[in-house]
Amino acid sequence: MEELTIPGMKIIDYDRTADNVSQFLTDRRYYPRLYKMCQQASSDHLQSPSLSGMPGGGSAGNSNEEKLVKYLYAKSIVDGVSQTYDKGSFELKVVLDNVFGRISAFEAMRKLHFENTRYYQVKKRALNEFADGLEMKVNCPDLHVYVK
Template identity: 30%
Template sequence: MDLIPEIDREATIKATKRFFKKVWPRIVLQSGLSAISLRSPEITDMPSSAPVGNSNEELVVRMLDSQTQVKNIIRCMDSLETKKKTILREAYISNIQNWKIAQEIGYSLPRYYQLKNEALVDFADAATVYGFDLLVEKS
């Protein structure tokens, strides 16, 4: 048994893309955070708590949990090297088209897509720390 198992890059890329297209928008929506707050570089870690005994307590707890997930996802993005972080932030937070991002960072589209795929795999690896199971091991 290897300490770090070999991953299936293509399946991991596919799983991570699916996460950003299907799961990420729902987490953001449930968090109550605005798109502007996600684009800013600082999301605070100030502790917060749900009111006790409130009939909306369960909803508030769910919203706070979603906010924590958003913060953790952004931490994972921010842990990547600068170009990869820029690609993921621009593509999945700012919703900028791929060709515009490629142009912004100064790469051809084929090189951009190569970097984006690397960023998706690196993100999946970093996200395991926060309980997001996106890495697919080779069988």
């Protein structure tokens, strides 16, 4: 069978996409950092930018506004990850529980009734499912890696 090509759709590198998703979810520079930002900075502590009506030439930016934008952006990604998890397949949920450290790889294999080799094939597929789901959420990154 010939490979189906849809205009505007790029060819996905599934192995590299799975690695990219795993890095996004576990590397402290990405999702864990955004998650902590949301946990530590609740919207109650952030104030709306204010205008006094008085002319001012002080600061070059509004730090409250920057903090609020950063918080809202982080929250939209954290919510997107949560929604993708909630709407994902059983395999996706088990794999992500393993990726997040909630369960061991052995426990994940036991829950899915797979041996080592088959589990890692299913893990790769589940991580690609995650990339597909997250891409469709508002303000969330496209974690796919495309073939050039």
